[in-house]
Amino acid sequence: MRGVVTATPYRLAGRESPNSKRVGYPICDSKQCSQGGPLTKFHARITALALTVAAFGVTATACSSTEATSDGAGSATRSIETVRGTVDVPETPLRVVTLEPVELDTSVALGVVPVGTAVLSEVSGVPSYLGAEAADIATVGTVAEPTIEDIAALQPDLILGTETRHAEYYDQLSALAPTVFIASQSDPWRDSVRFVGRILGKEAKAEELLTAYDNRCGEIAEKFGTEGKTAQLIRPRNGELTLYGPSSFAGSTLECAGFTTPPRPEWADEISVDLSPELAAQASADLIVVTATDPSDPAAIPASITANAAALPNPHAVDQSYWITGVGPKGGQAVLDDIDRILSD
Template identity: 60%
Template sequence: MKRSRMNLVVGGFVIVALAATMTACGADDKTDASGASADAVHTVAHARGTTDVPADPQRVVVLEPVQLDTSVALGVTPVGTAVLSEATGVPAYLGAEAAQIETVGTVTAPNFEKIAALRPDLIIGTQTRHGDLYERLSSLAPTVFMATQTDPWQDNVRFVADALGKSDQADVVLGDYNARCKEIATERGTGNKTAQLIRPRDDVLTLYGPTSFAGSTLECAGLTIPARDWENSISVDLSPEFVSGANADIIMVTSVNPNDPTTLPSTIADNVGFFPNPHLVDMSYWITGVGPLGGLAVLDDIERILETNG
């Protein structure tokens, strides 16, 4: 049976409910609404050392897409989140409840005053992006930092789960993602097909490799990204005159509006010999929606595209 993003979210809530019930059975009088001890903490090792954080944080602020996606997947709705673009806000694929999360600036420039106003009891950030803010953030609430957003995304999912006190549940949500990959690979016979994700930019095409979030999901589903020198990076840029170098059996092209065929760049649309059947896909989860829910959304698209290709 096909696994979906909704199955993952529901599964996460079931686990959370069971965990809360088990905690309540042994709780003393000093408990919060969830049944956890109000003073309970656990120690998280992170990029800036070790920090004691609430065992069951209730007012979480996250500063990175993978932290937002993972929190929602684990049944924790942050009170605040940094976003990649304040104009677009929280990605729609995360659902209606997530859309109500207060935004606190952008991923690259979080707004300290907005974060403070939310009275967080846990802040999760990233050393490479937010290192200069660590002391200020730590003055507001226990703060833990991933090392970098470019680390393998599943490792970062596990880090976020640990910070939230839900390490065991990380195995569940990632297990659902990996099972969905295997299901598609088996049912669609992807082993002999190549695939390439392309992100059009102003004057180049950015190709995503096997270590990127989307690229790793393509390969998790049994597809192969054509070999090239990835220059120790998740992606490489290709000049339009070398567009043929982006060819593969299945081509995905990111768009802010994949339902609008005019968003397909002329560099690809005018080269039907190399790209006879390109597929527009939603940038909000193929590129920016890193995490278990974004992964399932990408896998849904992959299955749809494979069905279209026959």
């Protein structure tokens, strides 16, 4: 069987644009997410590579060169040079399985619809915001606990996952198909989009999608004059209010559209922070956005928010499936659709 090396996403040492700062996309909060380095091709090299990563940091830049090759069986592959070594992936993958939301969203956006995906909830299944083309994707367990038997039944030719979530499954997955992990679900989402594009041989298309996202942000900012205004994303859960900062996926999209997140000292290190209901007024902003599983539910916005109308004026309920977990080009456009709609009302 062809050897496979995990890899970290392509990452720049500096910012590419005002919108390319480090942006995480937690399904868990950053304080709940652990970091981990990808596995290597040869087990004997694990210790040496781990020391190298510790010395240079997990944000080391991966090489971006690719080379088309053919294995002994004659099937075309692309060799991608990274800081982890050489990753051999199919030149044109046809049966991709994704285990992370950003990999699912990006693959669909790039026109490479996976045959299977892990989902956040087997009850809700594949997110509807991805459109009709994603409706028939088979589910293979949850993001936290993918089901190896279900993945094997799909006969994948490429598997994409995440080191911090799926390291324990790597040996089983790589026995089924070439397996590539991003380092962490908290990595900058734009870098992960580029990485998936590179793995799928769709680098130019991935850049086009990110450019379209940036352009849409600029159009909204100009249309509604958002510069100088503040916006706060709030997620009610477990009796508390979770505030999302500028390095979260949707928080970064609000900032991309011209808003500023109200400053908090926690934003230096955290993607989100929890407030007790009695402190709801601390979330004060010009625009208040509240996530819900059903935005049409009159009870979607909790009383702790509506009771603080002076500090939290006119809160808007939005769909949690893409504001919190819809990480990627399609999720980004869905969030921008909501922002445009809200500001047009």
